[in-house]
Amino acid sequence: QVQLKESGPGLVQPSETLSLTCTVSGFSLTSYGVNWVRQPPGKGLEWMGTIWNDGSTDYNSALKSRLSISRDTSKSQVFLKMNSLQTEDTAIYLCARGFAHWGQGVMVTVSS
Amino acid sequence: DVVLTQTPPTLSATIGQSVSISCRSSQSLLDSDGDTYLNWLLQRPGQSPQLLIYSVSNLESGVPNRFSGSGSETDFTLKISGVEAEDLGVYYCMQATHAPYTFGAGTKLELK
Numbered sequence: 001q002v003q004l005k006e007s008g009p010g011l012v013q014p015s016e017t018l019s020l021t022c023t024v025s026g027f028s029l030t031s032y033g034v035n036w037v038r039q040p041p042g043k044g045l046e047w048m049g050t051i052w053n054d055g056s057t058d059y060n061s062a063l064k065s066r067l068s069i070s071r072d073t074s075k076s077q078v079f080l081k082m083n084s085l086q087t088e089d090t091a092i093y094l095c096a097r098g099f100a101h102w103g104q105g106v107m108v109t110v111s112s
Numbered sequence: 113d114v115v116l117t118q119t120p121p122t123l124s125a126t127i128g129q130s131v132s133i134s135c136r137s138s139q140s141l142l143d144s145d146g147d148t149y150l151n152w153l154l155q156r157p158g159q160s161p162q163l164l165i166y167s168v169s170n171l172e173s174g175v176p177n178r179f180s181g182s183g184s185e186t187d188f189t190l191k192i193s194g195v196e197a198e199d200l201g202v203y204y205c206m207q208a209t210h211a212p213y214t215f216g217a218g219t220k221l222e223l224k
Contacts (some may be wrong), residue, residue, distance in 0.1 A: 035213075037161075045161065045204060047213040061113075062214040069142060094160055099151055099206065102160035 002026040003024065004095050004103035006033075010100065011109050014087050018108060022078040022095030029071055034067060034078045038091040039105075046091075051078055083111045114138055116205050118216035122129070124224040125195045129153040133219045135205035137186040149219075152181055152190045155218075165190065167183040197219070 007021035022034060031053075036048040049059040051069045059067050068081045078095060092105040114136040125131050133152075141148045152165040163172045163180035178193045178196060192199055200223060205216040 017159040044218050045155075045206070047206075047215070058211055062212070096161075098163075099153065099161075099208070100163045100166070102162075105160055 002096060002097060002101045003093050004101060006084060006086060006095055006103045006106040007044045008093070008108065011111065013112055014086060016026045016082040016085055017081060018085055020080040020087070020093055020106060020108075022075045022080070024078070024095075024097070027097065029076060029078065033101065034071075036080050037094045038080075038089075038095060039094070040088070040091045047060055047070060048080070048093075087111065113212055114141070114207055114210045114214050116207060116214055116216035118205055118219050119202075120219060121217065122220045122222065124222050126224045127166045127195060129195050129224075130191065130193045131195060131221070132192075133203055133205075135188045135190070135216055136182075137188070137207060138177060139210070140185045140208050141188075142185055148184065150181075150183070150188050150209065151206050152179075153206060154201050156198075156200070159201075161204065185211065192221075195224070221223045 003025045005023050033052040034052050035050045038046050049069050051057050057069050066083050071078045087110050090110045092107050094105040096102045117136045119134045141150050148168050150168050152159040155161045164175050164179050169181045180191045182189050202218040202220050204218050
């Protein structure tokens with residue numbers, strides 16, 4: 001069945017770069033796009049960006065200067081990198097196939 | 113960016129009661145391909161979001177048919193015909209017609 005699982009560091013220093021991995025199973029990245037969405041504690045959802053099945057990407061303009069999404073199809077992995085982190089980037093980061101299948105999310109805290 | 117305004121922010125219901133949630137968009141969500149990419153998701157406490165309805169009125173596989181969606185252009189409604197205990201949580205509308213994709217602020221469904 002379709003599964004997605006996020007992984008990465010739970011704590012990142014301010015001004016540092018966040019690197020997250022979304023490992024998928026049950027489908028091919030060359031057939032479906034994957035979204036990254038984040039949710040600050042107690043707040044709503046924010047779409048960050050999408051990597052499409054052809055490898056092209058779309059980003060939220062509010063994050064575009066800091067954000068990069070890539071993939072390794074041979075490993076069924078999608079990567080998120082975001083630089084210059086600030087405390088307001090503290091959130092649960094989720095990957096999703098379309099918006100029908102979601103990972104469990106990974107909590108990232110930005111703090112010194 | 114498209115702003116989605118959900119009302120009410122909080123909804124108190126008894127088991128078996130029918131309720132509706134409104135989602136109004138700051139611009140038409142009718143895409144040039146003829147589809148309207150307005151989705152409804154439910155986030156239960158401590159869980160990832162779950163897709164309920166896609167493209168205004170299409171029930172996602174496995175979702176009970178007490179959920180229904182309607183609307184067009186800028187006004188959309190999610191109806192639950194007979195609330196059950198498992199329906200409690202926060203409901204989000206989201207649009208994927210215009211980049212960046214955006215979410216409403218959420219409607220929290222509580223038991224009365």
